[in-house]
Amino acid sequence: MIKIDNVIHTYKKHSDEEVQALCGISLDIQEGEFLVIIGHNGSGKSTLAKHLNTLLIPSEGQVLIDGLDSTDPDMVWNIRSRVGMVFQNPDNQLIATTVEDDVAFGCENLGIESGEIRARVDDALATVGMAGFGNKEPHYLSGGQKQRVAIAGVIAMRPKYLVLDEPTAMLDPRGRQEVMETIHRLNKEEGLTIVHITHYMEEASQADRVVVMEDGKIVAQGCPREIFSQVKLLKSLRMDVPPMTELASILNEAGLEVDKTLLTVEEMVDALC
Amino acid sequence: MLIELKDICYTYKPGTPYETSAIQDISFNVEEGEFIGIIGHTGCGKSTLVQHLNGLLIPSKGEMQLDGIRYFTQQKPNKDLRKKVGMVFQYPEDQLFEETIFDDVAFAPKNFNLGDGLVEEQVRNALEDVGLSYEKYKDRSPFSISGGQMRKVAIAGVLAAQPKILVLDEPTAGLDPKGREEILSRIDLLREKRNITIILVSHSMDDIAAHADRVLVMNQGKIVIDDVPRKVFKEYKQLYDMGLDIPSVTKLMLKLKNKGFDVDTEIFTIEEAAQEILKIKGGASHV
Amino acid sequence: MFRDITIGQYLPGESFIHRLDPRTKILSVLFFMVGIFGLKHLYSYLFVLALTLTVILVARIPLGYLLKGLKPIFIILIFTVGLHLFLTPGQILVEIGPLSITLEGIMKASFMALRLIFLVLFASLLTLTTAPMSLTDGLEKLLAPFAKVGLPAHELAMMMSIALRFIPTLIDETDKIMKAQKARGADFESGNIWQRAKSMIPILVPLFVSAFRRADELAMAMEARCYRGSEGRTRMKQLVYRKTDLIVTLGMGSAMVAAFFFL
Numbered sequence: 001m002i003k004i005d006n007v008i009h010t011y012k013k014h015s016d017e018e019v020q021a022l023c024g025i026s027l028d029i030q031e032g033e034f035l036v037i038i039g040h041n042g043s044g045k046s047t048l049a050k051h052l053n054t055l056l057i058p059s060e061g062q063v064l065i066d067g068l069d070s071t072d073p074d075m076v077w078n079i080r081s082r083v084g085m086v087f088q089n090p091d092n093q094l095i096a097t098t099v100e101d102d103v104a105f106g107c108e109n110l111g112i113e114s115g116e117i118r119a120r121v122d123d124a125l126a127t128v129g130m131a132g133f134g135n136k137e138p139h140y141l142s143g144g145q146k147q148r149v150a151i152a153g154v155i156a157m158r159p160k161y162l163v164l165d166e167p168t169a170m171l172d173p174r175g176r177q178e179v180m181e182t183i184h185r186l187n188k189e190e191g192l193t194i195v196h197i198t199h200y201m202e203e204a205s206q207a208d209r210v211v212v213m214e215d216g217k218i219v220a221q222g223c224p225r226e227i228f229s230q231v232k233l234l235k236s237l238r239m240d241v242p243p244m245t246e247l248a249s250i251l252n253e254a255g256l257e258v259d260k261t262l263l264t265v266e267e268m269v270d271a272l273c
Numbered sequence: 274m275l276i277e278l279k280d281i282c283y284t285y286k287p288g289t290p291y292e293t294s295a296i297q298d299i300s301f302n303v304e305e306g307e308f309i310g311i312i313g314h315t316g317c318g319k320s321t322l323v324q325h326l327n328g329l330l331i332p333s334k335g336e337m338q339l340d341g342i343r344y345f346t347q348q349k350p351n352k353d354l355r356k357k358v359g360m361v362f363q364y365p366e367d368q369l370f371e372e373t374i375f376d377d378v379a380f381a382p383k384n385f386n387l388g389d390g391l392v393e394e395q396v397r398n399a400l401e402d403v404g405l406s407y408e409k410y411k412d413r414s415p416f417s418i419s420g421g422q423m424r425k426v427a428i429a430g431v432l433a434a435q436p437k438i439l440v441l442d443e444p445t446a447g448l449d450p451k452g453r454e455e456i457l458s459r460i461d462l463l464r465e466k467r468n469i470t471i472i473l474v475s476h477s478m479d480d481i482a483a484h485a486d487r488v489l490v491m492n493q494g495k496i497v498i499d500d501v502p503r504k505v506f507k508e509y510k511q512l513y514d515m516g517l518d519i520p521s522v523t524k525l526m527l528k529l530k531n532k533g534f535d536v537d538t539e540i541f542t543i544e545e546a547a548q549e550i551l552k553i554k555g556g557a558s559h560v
Numbered sequence: 561m562f563r564d565i566t567i568g569q570y571l572p573g574e575s576f577i578h579r580l581d582p583r584t585k586i587l588s589v590l591f592f593m594v595g596i597f598g599l600k601h602l603y604s605y606l607f608v609l610a611l612t613l614t615v616i617l618v619a620r621i622p623l624g625y626l627l628k629g630l631k632p633i634f635i636i637l638i639f640t641v642g643l644h645l646f647l648t649p650g651q652i653l654v655e656i657g658p659l660s661i662t663l664e665g666i667m668k669a670s671f672m673a674l675r676l677i678f679l680v681l682f683a684s685l686l687t688l689t690t691a692p693m694s695l696t697d698g699l700e701k702l703l704a705p706f707a708k709v710g711l712p713a714h715e716l717a718m719m720m721s722i723a724l725r726f727i728p729t730l731i732d733e734t735d736k737i738m739k740a741q742k743a744r745g746a747d748f749e750s751g752n753i754w755q756r757a758k759s760m761i762p763i764l765v766p767l768f769v770s771a772f773r774r775a776d777e778l779a780m781a782m783e784a785r786c787y788r789g790s791e792g793r794t795r796m797k798q799l800v801y802r803k804t805d806l807i808v809t810l811g812m813g814s815a816m817v818a819a820f821f822f823l
Contacts, residue, residue, distance in 0.1 A: 014417075040449045041420060053784055077786055085784040088447075092774045093781035097692040097725045104796035106785035117796040135572065139728040142315065153785065169447050172315045172476050174516060199449040238451040243521045243543055250547040256554055265521050269528045272550065329739050352745060360743040367733070368740040370765035380762065384745030416769065430744060 002029040002052060002083075002161065002193075007061035009047055009216075021047040023216040024061070031160070034187045034194045036204040038239065039213035045197050048213070049165045052195065053083035066160070081110060084154030088166040090146035091138075099141075099149050100125070100134035106157040117156075124156035125149075127190070128182050144175025148182055155186065162186065163195045168203065176200070201228070201240045205263050212237070225261035244268045274338070275438065275470055276303035276326070281335035283321055295321040296494045299335070303438075308464055308471045310485030310502075312478060314516060318494040319474050320363075323440045326472070327358035340437060356385045359436030363443045365427035366420065374400070374418075374426050375411040381434035392433075399433035400426075402467075403459055421452040428456075432463070438470045439463070445480065457484055479520050482506070482541045490517070503539035522546045529553075570691055577619035577689045582698025584805040588812040589686045595816030596675050604819050605674055611815065612681055619689050629684045630677065637676055644669035696721040697799055714790035726774070730767070737766050 009022040021044045029035055039045045050056040051063050054070045063070040065079050084106075087093045096102035100121050107117040125131050128148040138146055147167050154162060164183065168176040180203055186192045196203065204210045210227045212220040214237055220227055228234070231249040234241045241249075244265055248258050258271040281299040286292050296318040303309055311319045324330040325337065328344070328351075337344045340357055359381075362368070371377035378396045387395060397407040403425040410418075415426050428444065441460065445453040461484060463469050475481050481488055482502045490498035490505060492515045498505050506512075506523045520541040526549065529536050536549045572578075577585070599605055616623060630637075650664030687695065700717035707713045738748070741762045748759050 040451055055780060055784060077788070080784060080786050085781075087777060087781055087784075089774075089777060091729055092777035095722060095725065095778065095782060097721065101693045101796070105782075105787070108794050108796060109786040109788065109792075111792045111794050114794060114796055114798050117794070121796065137728070138725070150781075157785065173518070174314065201450075238454065240450045244525070247522070247525075247543050247546055247550075250543065251550060254547065254551055256551060265525050265528060268525055269532065272529065272534075272554065273532055324739070327743055329742060352747075355743060355745055360740075362736065362740045362743070365740065367766055367770060368737055368744075368762075370762045370769075380741075380746075381744035384747070434745065 001031060001066065003062075003064040004028070004048075004051070005062045005064070007048075007051060007058040007063060009044075009051070009056060010059045021216055022051075022058075025216075025218060027211065027218065027221075029161070029193065029195060031193050032187075032191050034184070034206075034208045035196070035211065036207035036209070037195065037197045037211045037213060038199055038201070038204050040199065040237070040239075043213040044216040045213050046165050047216075049085070049163050049195065049197055052161070052163050053080050053085050055085070081157055082159055083161045083163060084157055084159035086147065086150050086154055086162070086164045086167050088169050090143050090150060090170065093150050094138040094146060094153075097137055098134065099130065099136050099138060102138065102149060103134075103153045103156050106153050110157060120156045120158070121152075124152040127155060127186070128152045129178075142175060143171045144178035147171065147175065147179050151179070151182060151186075155190070155192070159192075161193045161195065163197075165197050166199070167196075168198060168200060176203075180206075199239075201242055205242055212239075224263065228263060229261045274302050275305040275307075275340055277338040278302070278325075279336050279338075281322075281325060281332045281337060283325065283330060284333045287333065294494060299496055301489060301496060301499055303470060303472070305437075306464065306468050306470055308461075308484060308486045309473070310481035310488045311472065311474045311491060312476070312481055312488060312517065313491035315476075317491040319491050320442055322491070323360070323442060323472060323474055326438065326440055327360050328354045329360070352385065356434050357436055358438045358440060359431040359434060361428050361431050361439070361441040361444055363446055365431070365444070366423035368427055368430070369415040369423060372414060373412050374405075374415050377415050377426060378430045378433045381430060385434050387434075395433045395435060396429075399429040402432055402463055403429045404455065405429065421448060421455070424448065424452070424456065425459075428459075436469065438472065440472045440474070442474045443476065444473070445475075445477075453480075460484070478518055479541075482520050490515070502541065506541060507539070569688060571621060571625070571688045572691070573620060573689065575619045575689070577615060577685070580689075580808060581799055581801050581805045582690050582694045583702055583799065583801065584809050585686050585690055586695075586698050586702060587809050589682055591812050591816040592682050593679060595819045596678055598820030599671070599675070605671070607819060608678055612678060612685075615682075615685055619685060621685065621688055626681060626684060626688070630680060633676065633680050637673055640672050640676060641669045644672050692724040693721060694797065694799070696724070697795065697797070701799060722778070729774075730771070733770060734763065734767060737763050 004025055004027040007022055007025045008020065010018050010020050013019055025048060037045045037048065047056060051058060051070065052065070054076050057071055065082055068075045068079055070079060094102050095105050103121045103124055104117050107120055122131070125134060128151050130145065130148050130152060133141070133145070138149065141149065162183070168179050171179065183194055183196060184206065187194045196207070198204065205224045205228065207224055209221065210224050211218055212227060219237070220230065220233060228242055228245045231241050231246055242263050244267065245263055247268065248260050248262050251258050252260055259267070262268055262271055279300050282297050283295045284292060285295055299322055311323070313319050321330065325332055326339070339354060344354070369377050371380065375396055378399055379392050382392045382395045396411070400407045400410060405422065405425055415423060418426070431439070445456050448456065457480060460471060460473070464471050473481065473485060485502060488498065488500065488502050488505045489496050490512070497511070498508055506519045509519045509523070509527065512519055522543060523538065523541050525546060526536050526538045526540050530538050534553050536553060540546055540549060596608060599608065616626065645661055645665045646659045648662055648665035648668050650662035652660045652662050654661045696717040699720065700713050703711060703713035703716065746759060746762055748756065751759065
């Protein structure tokens with residue numbers, strides 16, 4: 001379990017003024033959970049994500065990963081091998097000139113024996129649907145493929161938690177779908193705990209739990225239906241609401257009673273027929 | 274007719290083993306003041322196509338007429354074409370380079386030899402057009418502002434040359450919903466205020482449906498549909514085959530129609546959908 | 561404009577040369593470089609030519625592809641040839657104004673040209689037959705003994721491999737930024753040298769800005785994957801120095817000693 005306890009993070013801008021990026025965040029992430037964090041750019045969601053594997057350390061408060069304190073310098077590598085992280089820009093996280101060497105990179109850093117790395121690399125590439133691409137150069141892959149290679153490089157390290165910091169923001173719809181299918185499969189089949197950061201609502205609608213962040217605070221959390229039915233709140237934060245949920249809210253206002261928490265077209269059809 | 278493209282073809286690396294045909298037999302016209310949306314998958318040729326409009330690429334075959342001037346195959350385009358057609362690339366903030374926002378936005382007008390007095394006016398107008406205050410921003414460094422603002426400054430840098438036609442390649446890529454909405458509404462406003470013809474390349478069917486008058490659907494280097502949004506979504510089967518989606522509201526209407534309800538299926542906004550549903554369910558009496 | 565460069569490219573293959581340990585190949589190229597500057601006679605050049613052709617044949621690299629790689633050094637080649645052709649004193653054959661061509665000049669110029677061509681060909685053969693990762697691994701291993709005297713062998717190899725990884729990305733990016741600035745009316749083709757150099761600023765500044773951003777993000781991604789230098793690090797692909805490698809290294813070494821001193 002990851003326990004985030006009243007975490008405050010302040011940093012200095014170039015102008016020396018202090019900025020509070022996280023203002024007292026408390027959040028528990030359960031094992032096996034699919035958690036989505038949504039919020040605008042600058043809402044603090046990326047800063048929070050970087051606290052989960054000690055890339056950032058809280059200014060105040062505590063982050064405990066399976067009971068390990070992230071402020072303890074001796075625990076850094078232990079924590080990082082438990083919490084894998086995938087970033088936004090697919091180009092800026094692949095290190096090696098071939099796909100398989102890149103997937104091996106993390107395992108090599110962990111000091112794993114060569115034959116075992118080979119097995120893990122092949123396994124990880126198959127899991128993300130990139131078997132047969134081992135000798136390709138990252139440069140020739142599509143955005144979605146690059147992100148799946150990045151995911152493979154992390155899961156080869158066999159982490160318990162996978163944190164993805166807007167992995168779909170720079171992808172086209174097809175690439176987004178590829179990545180989403182991959183991480184859902186990892187969650188269901190491999191039991192990996194997922195923390196997925198995004199601003200696409202349709203990605204949030206398939207989560208176990210959604211956390212909405214704004215100005216360094218958590219403003220709402222709950223299952224997707226609870227969150228999205230708060231159409232007014234989301235609109236006031238200028239976030240997207242799934243179109244069917246918004247339609248349901250308008251219909252209710254006009255006096256036609258339909259389930260306010262419905263999310264999909266199919267659900268709307270059922271509600272109307 | 275403002276733009277006329279006839280049988281445009283473009284081949285990358287002709288005569289080498291890497292020869293690939295990017296677009297084939299592209300023909301379409303654009304009227305002054307129109308808002309055209311171009312949609313299709315990565316690699317369908319839409320970026321290649323729009324780069325012809327300002328002469329960054331020269332067609333391997335075909336001819337093109339822009340604002341009364343004809344351009345032919347292998348004819349080197351002049352600066353005039355670049356001035357008339359402003360081009361906003363994907364992630365345009367990558368092109369910022371000057372020390373101040375003023376200098377960066379002034380880069381295009383200076384290159385196109387507008388007079389000094391005029392340059393200042395153009396920079397002012399361009400910044401206000403994207404919703405940034407001239408006085409507040411002109412002396413700041415373009416690297417000291419937020420990502421969304423950098424995107425706006427980059428777009429202003431294209432607008433400052435006073436193009437007649439503005440081409441935008443995925444202008445909202447990587448932005449959050451707030452940023453996306455801001456950019457798109459600014460584009461709408463530009464067209465209203467300055468009567469600029471807009472060509473918007475996008476992956477998002479919803480964005481295109483909500484803003485464009487006409488949609489060009491591209492697949493494998495060809496234009497496969499050229500129609501108003503309402504009619505385009507009727508071809509949902511064809512769109513599905515190309516891996517493109519239709520707005521979920523249209524999807525709902527099609528499903529309701531299948532269930533035997535008498536609803537208009539040429540609909541893609543939530544408000545229209547609500548009215549149609551209230552009509553068939555009779556809920557409107559409560560309003 | 562950058563597409564013609566073949567130095568540094570890798571052509572995957574299964575030939576004898578491809579399968580040699582990268583250390584063998586790096587050492588052989590080193591021997592070769594030293595060796596050819598000792599060549600004196602025509603037949604020693606023939607010997608080196610035969611050697612180079614043999615390697616090309618065994619590696620099954622298309623000759624045309626290799627020769628294309630000579631394009632970037634064409635100007636250097638002309639310059640060197642010109643210099644030696646006109647400035648070598650000796651028996652004058654032709655006089656053009658103040659310049660004179662001598663028999664010795666012709667000899668020296670053609671030998672210099674041949675040396676340069678052999679050098680580039682052999683270096684290209686190294687990169688064409690060795691995967692970038694294995695090249696940097698080999699370099700790291702070869703430099704490892706010098707780590708004791710403070711040479712950062714691992715870091716140098718890592719830097720080289722990252723550079724190789726990002727070259728194509730940066731080429732694409734340069735292309736894109738160039739187009740974007742052209743669309744804003746920038747002109748890279750006219751004006752004198754000074755103006756042209758100045759016109760590169762709108763390309764270079766964004767390139768630097770993005771390179772720094774990339775470096776930053778990459779460093780973070782590497783740290784997140786537990787990178788902490790060479791300490792405790794293992795490798796998936798281990799280099800194996802076989803008997804054939806030893807034979808090739810020794811053979812190459814003695815051939816070059818022979819070329820240097822006796823031929």
